[in-house]
Amino acid sequence: MVTVVEDGTGTNARIGGAEVGGRTGTAQHGLDNSETPYAWFTSYAKDASTGKEVAVAVLVEDSGAERSEVSGNGLAAPVAQKMMRAALSR
Template sequence: DGELVSPHMVSRVTDSGGDVLEDHDEDASTRRIVSSSTAGQLRSAMRTVVDEGTGTNAQLPGATVGGKTGTAQHGENNSKTPYAWFTSYAESDSNGKKVAVAVLVEQSDAERSEVSGNGLAAPIARETMKAALQD
């Protein structure tokens, strides 16, 4: 909803039975960086990218997924194979879990013309989101 949450690597630590030992979400501070309306428009645009645009390889049954594909130039005058990236979020339709994932593929065996965020990075993001959203 337009608020920036202080980044942290671990949200919570649990024991083998699932009991929370440490909860770092409570430590996270937030500040508004865009309006709720603007954030909603951005989420909608990112969902369109996955539903019918350049990020269809990130579609995940049972989840709402939004993302943005890209390629980045690499080397002097873009002389090397470009980087493929995909930035995304997903929310499970069944359990409400949420996750944000960014993938950058710096090296691949793909032909230069085949390097894309949808082709290389989105499938990795999809599988990462799938694992994170499981019950």
């Protein structure tokens, strides 16, 4: 999961000074996947200096984005990053 954030599809969740791991994804939506997919990101972070830990899951439904723009990294990971940063006080 750490590799996903450091070098893979979840780079928008990086937090300096913290170990962050996560998984990105999209989910089909609507009859025969006819509607805009949902984007999701599940993650955890551990502050290297304090040892404080947090886990976050974000699901973005009906984003209004173009189908080609929907991704876990593009829509959900930035939200998770902000939540984890706030929880870790970073």
